[in-house]
Structure formats: C-alpha cells, structure tokens
Amino acid sequence: MSTRLPTGGVLVDRNKPVRFSFNGKKMTGLEGDTLASALLAGNVRVVGRSFKYHRHRGIVGCGPEDPNGLMTLGTGNRLTPNQQATTTRLFEGLSARSQNHWPSLEFDLGGVVDKVSSLTPAGFYYKTFIQPRRAWKHVYEPLIRQAAGLGRPPRDRDPDLYEHFHAHVDLLVIGGGISGLIAASIAGRAGLRVLLLEQFWELGGRTPVDVEMLGDEAPRDWIAERVEELNALENVHLRCRTCAVGVYDHGYVLANERVGEGTGDEGELRNRLWRIRARKIILASGAIERPLCFVNNDVPGVMLASAVRDYVTNFGVSPGDRTVVVTNNDDAYRTVNCLVRAGLDVPMVVDARPVPGPVAAEAKELGVNVVSNRAIANVEGTKGITGVSVCSQAGEGTVLERLDCEVVAVSGGWSPAVHLWSHCSGRLRWDDTRAMFRPDRTRPPLASDGEEQMVVVGSANGMLQLDKVIADAAEGTVTAVRALGGDADPGFLPEVAVQSESPASPVWLMPNGMDLRTRAKAWIDFQNDVKVSDIELAVREGFESSEHVKRYTTLGMATDQGKTSNINGLAILARSLNTPIEQTGTTTFRPPYTAVPMGAIAGKARGSLFKPTRRTPMDAWHDANGAYWEPVGDWRRPYCYLQGEESVDEAVRRECLSVRRSAGIIDASTLGKILVSGPDAGRFLDMMYTNMMSTLRPGRCRYGLMCNDNGFLMDDGVVARLSDESFLCHTTTGGADHIHGWMEEWLQTEWWDWQVHVVNITEQFAQIGIAGPHARKLLSSLGGMNLGAEDLPFMCWIDGQLAGHDVRVFRISFSGELSFEVAVRGSEGLELWRKIIEAGQNFDAGVYGTEALHILRAEVGFIMIGDETDGTVTPQDLGLTWALSRKKEDFLGKRAQERSYLTSPDRWRLVGLLRVEGNTPLAHGAYAVSSENSEFGHTRMIGRVTSSYYSPILDRPIAMALVENGPEMQGTILEFVEKDGRVRAEIVDPVFYHPSAAARN
Amino acid sequence: MLKLTCPYCGIEADETELHGGGEAHLERAAGGAGDSELEQYLFIRSNPRGVHFERWHHIHGCGKWFHAARCTETMEVFGTYSAQTLRPPENTLSEIKRRRPNWVNA
C-alpha cells in the first residue's frame, strides 16, 4: 500500500492537517501536499480511467506531465473540470472527483471495451462508424457521446472573478528552477526589468531533490539566499503558481496564475491571465522524464522514477513498500538511493544497458540487486501491481524470473520541455548521444527585428548534469543580458565539481524483440490509450508522416498533449518506418502548455462588460414606455412598445396601422450619419455610390446604393447635399462604423490626393421619424417652421426651428406615407422627442418600433440590407438598375458587375410572394423547389424567401424572395419547403401596397 | 502576436490594436478594365513564404492605414511605411536586401 512515511517530507507541515474529500470520501492530508501526494498518502492508487478502454489508472508523475490524475474540483457553480491532481495544492475543504467512468470509479461499464480491445485498434472510429449510415445518428453517436469526454462543464454561472494583467518586461524568465534563478539573478543585478514565472508554488525545481550540495551549501539554503536577494530588487518580480502556457510572435507570452481555489466568499479572484510582452525570454522550463514501453506499463503503481523520489523527499509519502526500478540511464539510481535511505525495499534494479556504469556498483554496495541487460516482461495486477516478471532486454520476452512488488519506478531518460520553444517556431534537432530532441539554438524564435527572441538554458537545453546546467544558464543569460544592453556579472555562481554520468542507451521497446501479441498491451499514451501496436498498425496502413499518425492514433492529443508519450511514440514510429528519428521529426507543439480555465481567458469580458450596449438619447424613455428590445448592431432598439396585456404581434399590428391611418413616431437616431466634405467630395461619392451624387443640388436628397469592388450590394441610405462641398450620407444602423472605415480606407489608400474629409457624426445627432397622413400637421403644431409641400418638397431638406430647437428636417419616406425625419443635437433629442410625443396625442399618433418599420418598408417593396442582401446579391438582382448610373465611367463594383456570371439572366432576382392557401407568413429562408429534378436527380432549388411578414393593412401575409427568372414569371405558383411540408405561393410584384397620392403629399 | 510600429503616430502597436488588410501595392482594376486585369486585382495574391508587403490599419489607434514589409515565415519586420505610395521606400528595400541577400522583388 502507499502511505505516509513516519519522517521526511520537506514541503509538508506535519502539524497542520488539511481535510478534503475524494469521490465523496472524507480524507486528511497535510499542508504543503499536492492533491496527488495526499491521495497516495491515503492509499488511493486508482485515480481515474483511461479514455478509450477505461483501464484503471494511477498517478504516474509529480507535475504537469502526469497524464492520469485528472479531477473535477469543487461543486455546483464553482466546479472546475480537468484539473491535475499533481499540480493542485491541497487546501482545506477541497472536493475532488475522478472523471471518465460510469457509473463509478470502482465499477466502470466502459471497462468492457478493454476486454474486446483487439476489436478497437487505431482508427477504429473512422473505420467502424461509417456503415450503416442510419446507425450513426441513432446508435453510434449517442453511445460515443455518453462514453466520451473528460469531465463535465459546470451548469451554472461562475460566481467568481477572473482578470487579465498586462506586463512589459526586459527579460521574462520561464521556470524557477536553478537555471531560472541564475538567469533572474544575473539579469536582476544588471538592472533589467525581470519577471520570473514558476508553475509550482516553490522555487528551486528539481535541484533540492536531486542534488546533495551546491558548492559548500545545501541546495535549499542557496536557493533561499537567491530568492531573498531577488525579492529585495525592485526591478525583479517572482511569481509562483503561474504557468507560462503560450509563446506567441514578438515576445508575447500568456501565463495563467492560480490565485484562489473557490473556497472563499463567492466573487473571489480565481485566476489571473498574464499578458506579457518581453524584449527577451529565457526559457528554463526543465525536462520531463520518459516512461518505458513494456507490457502492462499502465497498471497503477508504475510511476516515473523522478516522481517516486519527489513523493518520498518532498511529501514524505511512500508510493509502496517494494519498488522495482527500471532504467536505461544513471539518473534513476537517485531514486534507488532515496528509497533505500527512507528505509524502503528495492528488490531489484532492472537496467536495460549491457554495462550500467559505476552507479550500479554503488547501488550494489547498498545491498541492492542490480541486473543488467534486463527488461520487464510483464506487470501483474489491475488496480495495483502485485509483481513483475523479468526478461532479457535483447530477447523477445522469455521470463527469467518473477518477483513481488507494489511499485515499478521507470526512467527512459529525459526529454527537454521544448513546448514553449516550439510554440513560436523555434526549431529542434535530434541529439543522438543524449537521445533527445533539443532546441536548436541557431534557429530560435525571432523578435520583430530578426534577433533571437528566446534563449533556452539548463535542462530545457538538454543539460542534465548540475555543472553543465549552471554553466549553460550563466552563459545563455549573459548573452541575453548583453544583447539588451545590460552589464552581466555571474560572479555569485556556486563552484560545482564536474559531474560524470555513463551514457543512457535509447530503449524504445522493452524487451527489444517484444512479440506482436504483447505489443497490444504496451502503452505509449496513457490518457488516450495509444499502444505500440496502434502506431505499428498505422504504419502498416500507410501512414508515414508523424502529423498523420498522431491524428490517426490520437497519440499526444489528450489534455496532457503527450508530455510523457510524444518522444516514445515518435521513436516507435521511426522504428516501424525504419528511418532515423530525426527524419521522422516531431509533431507541432501548440498552446496551451497546461489547461487554462475559460474564465481566465474571458477575464472581465463577461455580462454587461462583454460588449457594451449603445443607447440613443431617448433610450430611457423607451425603457419606461414598454419597449420590447432587440439588438441592432451594437445598439438596442425597441422592436415594438407593449401596451397593457397585448402580445408582441398585437403591438406590431397596432403600430403599423397607426402609421398608415394617422401617424407614427420612431427613434431613428441609430441611423448612420457620415459627413463627407471637401472640394473633391462629390467626385468621391460618385465612386462610393452606384448613383451619380455629384449632380445632386444642395438642399436635395437622393437614395443611394453602395457596392464593394466585387460588385455586391453592401449598404444603402439617403444622401443629402448640405452645400457645394459637403454631403451628409445616411447608412444603415449596423453599417455606420463599417462604411465610415470603408470611406477612410479608399481615401487613405487609393485616392489620397483627393481633398475629402470624412467624419462619423452618428452620435452627434438624435433623429426622429414621423410618418403617416397626419405627419405634417403634427410637426407643424410644434411651431417654428413651414413644412408645406412647397416649402419642403419630397426628397428635400431644410434647416429651421421646431418647438425652440434647431432642427434639420428631411422629407424622405421608407413607408410610402408622408414622412419627415427631424435631426436635432443629441443633447436635445430626448426633450424634442417628448414634445413630439405630446403633440402627437392630438393627432392619434403613436410610437413605433423596428418591426413595424420593416413591415411598412416591405409593404411598399423596399429592400432591407441584410434581408434581401447577403453579400452575394447585386443591385441588378434586386431590380434597382434605376440607381445605377450609366453615365459614370467608374464606381466601386461597376467593372465587377459586368462579369458574365453577374449578368446572367438565370440569376435569382427579387419578386413578391403571396400565399395561395393559409394565413401565416412563409418561413424566413424557405426554399422554392422546382417540379423537375436536377441532371443528377436531386431536388433543384430555384428561389429563397428573403423577408416575410404579416401585413396588417392588407390583412394577409406577404413575402419577398429571390427567384430564378422570377420577374419574368409573374403569376406563377411556386412550392416552398417548410418544416411541416410544402406550401404554395404566387409570384407577384414586390410592391404590395400603394398609399394614395393625396396622403403622400 | 505581432508588434508593428505605426509610421503615422509612432506607436509600437500590439496586433490587437491593428487590423490586417491583405497584400499591399495591388493595382485597382477601374471601370473598363480587361478580364485578366480584373481577376488579378480581385483574386490573385502572391502569398509568398518569405518577404511580404501588406496593408495594416491602426484601427484602435490613430485610424491610419500603413504598409509593413514582413517575413511570413519568421515574422521578422523589415519596416513599416506610409500607405500613400506605389512602391516600398528605398530604406525598407535595402533593409530587406541586407537581411535577405538573395531576395528578388517580384
């Protein structure tokens, strides 16, 4: 069993018990524990199930490399899935649940898959769930969805706080091990602004566990001195529990700081996302130990050798009484020494090398049985190890002897943690003597000026002996500091004797001649259940590129991103392809290095701060008077105003009829208003609009269309010429910012010699629309200006005063009715609005919203940008050829509209539709289908409903549609496909309603 | 995430302040242009692996469009310059040639 040792554990405080729960069971750990060390101390050895075969899985590592200990932490609305037990610091009241099992961790139905695993090889999903087609929807997909997934997202709103923090530094040091501390010290002494990030909550990295003496000091003392010294420097900041997760172009780095645990009051700060710009980055991210591939190497109790000594030394936890150590290198002997010193039994060291080197002799002096050229033939047990059998490494697996044990500590050598080096295209090269992919310092990620952005040092650079680590960290930092103009002095470094280690021998398969049948039980990727046999199968099926094999087998695609599996997988691939590993290459490492909660990514951008709402000056009035809101662009606008108990449909109907029968008032302030002025303004607008604008006389208005240079319609609106050299261009509500930017772009990048000035004055003016037969009487009753048909003809504007306000009145109409738009200073908008509403009471006028506006427009056959257009529709399609100037040689879109595809008579063009039967509007977007199938026997679509309403004045549904040859087919009856079957509609003229001429004047 | 210096306001701008506008120095096919000229303008882009001239808009800054010469492979920036020019300025071209001696301006 795994248990807490009577002594030891430098990171835990034995006087401070911490209570927590695991799968509902109450447990106690110590302050300073990780969740993983506390679980091991409490003899919890199975912490989860694997993704595909649901095999029992135990803790393998001691840091972010651990693939198995994934937990859901917290409860209710403070639930966080997929947290690593090895990186979660234990705290009072922690509630952890294991994942990926159903119904329980002990008894998991998914485990049945393991019994038939020969039926589910690599690419299983791709191959199996293809046929029969029908089964996908009803059988396969529901089953896979039930079985798949790691963890479940919380269902309720997260009550806690997340924030972003921006930092600009000269030197960012990633990793707080000995290399990182040396780097920060050299740069800090040179006066540079330094930020050091450490993912764990202790600084010093592996050194205190792996090293006896640093010069003449204990490693912990030397580290404490450095930290004290660094903390005293104002230009240096050290941040623990902060993991650099992504490196991006030009020295941009994201890091996730774990601040709170969700145990304080709701609303506490949980995570801080650091957004860092660094002039240079020192990568001191260390190295990750590799497992070895032997049969049943995934049974709980098979752990990384380094993790075993971490648990013993740092947490005083014994992973088990009897540990067999399996290695291909000298480093694992540190675990042997550590276990023996702690009084634990090491029945055998299985060294795969033919000649293990002097460390083996030292271990033998401690009384340990070291065997060389040996391998593990099999691991016995399911929920925990009961024993192992040993064979010859060079052979095929014939068992030589068997022994009892509870733990197998494995070391397949070390891989530099190169992920952050690779995120921004730093290159790697294979180092054959070290048997590892190392960063190629001649091809680093580059800064914007082409200089090296990142310097990699220490074990991240492939240095595995203390003296080399220290020298490399100093050398790399001195280079970086000097490049930043600093004066580097590494005088404080400890004197460390030259270390010698016998070379590791690369062992990718154990034993080397493992037979085919057992390869199906030798795991590479513990989380995604990828075995040696899966990679070999992929190769047999023709996959050669590492990127393809990765996707086909899902190797390294789990949440741990292959931290322990990647190199072993690539080596097996190279072996199967019979190519050198450097030729196989690695797959691409992508951010994030460790998981980042969605809350941290969102930061403060949630709720009302996600996207601020734009409000008109009359917004408060609308809100107090029954507005039923709808978002339009970034604005909110009343869809309609609800009175009493009426429904939305009833309100819309009442508002429409009020405009047609008396008068309606609408807040049109959101309409885009762009002032275009200068000597070349007319010439410029002739390019922007399809119409001729330069001939418009001051005082007049003209409806205009704007196309992009691909010929497609993008916006429309009324242009008013204010003077010889200035125009006011109205745009759609959603288009104002875009059209303003569009005009600026053409002026700055194409016609920069034209003298034109463009300014967006949308928010400077409130605009009020008054439409209906009583509109003139209503406005005139406010007093101040004459608005007669001679004073203000249709499509003209005049300045004047209404009820004491300076106003500009436009006589334009989108409903076919007599209609005015009154613009007033934004600050006076609400006051004038109230006066017009009050005056309107004498004329039976009511306010109306956007839905009535749309219906009134559609009734008279006016198009709506975004309804009738979708970026692929030309003015010609909509029958708007009258708005296309024939005199102009050029305007945006003119040349493109002459393309044969856009002039084809077969294009879908605008028509009106009236239902033959039924009294509900046609479905938006419903397709018309031809009675004849296509040449391939498919249903042929010949048109589409673009807008559809119930017209209150006509008391029937109306619709507009784009139909193939539509305008030539008036009177034809089309069939439209709706959810409940087909409906019939007749093609008619899109102008459904004609207000009387008298009313319009 | 790129850093580009806006030649108008002098700010070393973060990419979040900027909006990319595609390839620079395209020639607009005006009314009356031939089919291949129009195709070239609307659809044909050089998309090189290496030196690229591109348009950027300092949209959350001074609002000006400018051009950048950048390596699409290494993200190095050779220079930024006014959008109101038909070709890259000499100092930008010589900086590219200094760092990419074999580069030929297509």
Ligand SMILES: [Zn+2]
């Ligand atoms: Zn700028």
